[in-house]
Every structure is written in structure tokens, then in C-alpha cells.
Amino acid sequence: xxxxxxxxxxxxxDKLWTYLGALLMTAALALAAKHLSGRLEGIVQRALREVxxxxxxxYQVYVQALKDGRSDGKLTEAEKVQAxxxxxxxxxxxxxxxxxxxxxxxLGIDALDGWLGSKVETAIADAKTIGTAAAGGSSxxxxxx
Numbered sequence: 001x002x003x004x005x006x007x008x009x010x011x012x013x014d015k016l017w018t019y020l021g022a023l024l025m026t027a028a029l030a031l032a033a034k035h036l037s038g039r040l041e042g043i044v045q046r047a048l049r050e051v052x053x054x055x056x057x058x059y060q061v062y063v064q065a066l067k068d069g070r071s072d073g074k075l076t077e078a079e080k081v082q083a084x085x086x087x088x089x090x091x092x093x094x095x096x097x098x099x100x101x102x103x104x105x106x107l108g109i110d111a112l113d114g115w116l117g118s119k120v121e122t123a124i125a126d127a128k129t130i131g132t133a134a135a136g137g138s139s140x141x142x143x144x145x
Contacts, residue, residue: 040106047095047103048119054090055123058083087120088113 063083067073075083092100092112103112 043099043102043106047091047099047116050094051087051091051116051119052123052126054087054094055120055127057090058087059127062086084117084120084124087123088116091116091120 063075063079066075066079095103100112103115104110107115109115
């Protein structure tokens with residue numbers, strides 16, 4: 001009986017330990033991937049929050065003054081482009097060089113201006129929708145004080 005147990009341990013035991021090792025390694029890799037995925041998602045979400053904050057800031061310090069100075073309350077196309085570029089610049093400054101480098105790696109792109117620009121457009125549209133629903137107007141809500 002002892003010889004059978006030793007024989008089994010030598011022939012089957014290695015396979016069992018190999019299987020258990022592979023199972024543990026798979027579980028460890030899955031946990032690491034989940035953690036990394038959550039971290040990457042967090043970086044992107046922070047960038048999106050910075051874009052939203054930049055849009056609100058530009059609205060308060062630039063857009064609102066222009067709208068208030070006009071009878072129709074509208075911006076010219078050039079002013080819209082200027083406001084968008086200001087928001088992109090503010091978002092980039094707030095995210096910082098390290099954050100921008102991480103975003104480039106995460107998103108797998110060469111430049112962020114196009115990605116940030118599309119997110120600025122989305123934030124503007126969202127702010128207009130929220131402003132319209134909340135205030136009965138077409139302006140984004142101001143930042144809380």
C-alpha cells in the first residue's frame with residue numbers, strides 16, 4: 001500500500017500540483033487584471049471630470065460674459081472655437097503631464113486634443129440639457145460656490 005501511495009505521488013502528484021499551480025496563477029492574474037482595469041477606468045473617469053470642470057469654468061469666466069453682452073445671447077463660431085480650445089487647455093493643465101501621458105497609453109492614441117475635444121463637446125451638450133431642464137433656459141448650471 002505504501003509503495004502504491006508513493007508511486008501515485010510520483011506519477012499523479014506532479015500533475016495535481018501543476019494543475020493547482022496553474023489554477024492559482026489564473027486566479028492571481030484575474031485579480032491583477034481586475035485591479036488594473038479599475039485603476040485605468042479611474043484615470044479615464046478623472047480626466048472626464050476635469051473636462052466637465054473645465055467646461056463649467058470657461059462658461060463662467062468667458063462664455064457668460066459674452067452672452068450677457070449681447071442682445072441675442074449667442075456666441076459667434078470663432079468664440080465657440082475659442083471657448084472649446086480654452087476648455088481643452090484648462091483640462092490638460094488640470095490633468096497634468098503625468099496624467100496626460102497615462103491617458104495616451106491607456107487610450108492607445110498619439111494625441112489627446114481630438115479625444116478631449118469630443119469630450120468637451122459632450123460636456124457642453126450635457127450642460128445645456130441639464131441647464132434647460134433645471135432652469136428652464138438654455139445655459140449650463142454654474143459651478144456650486
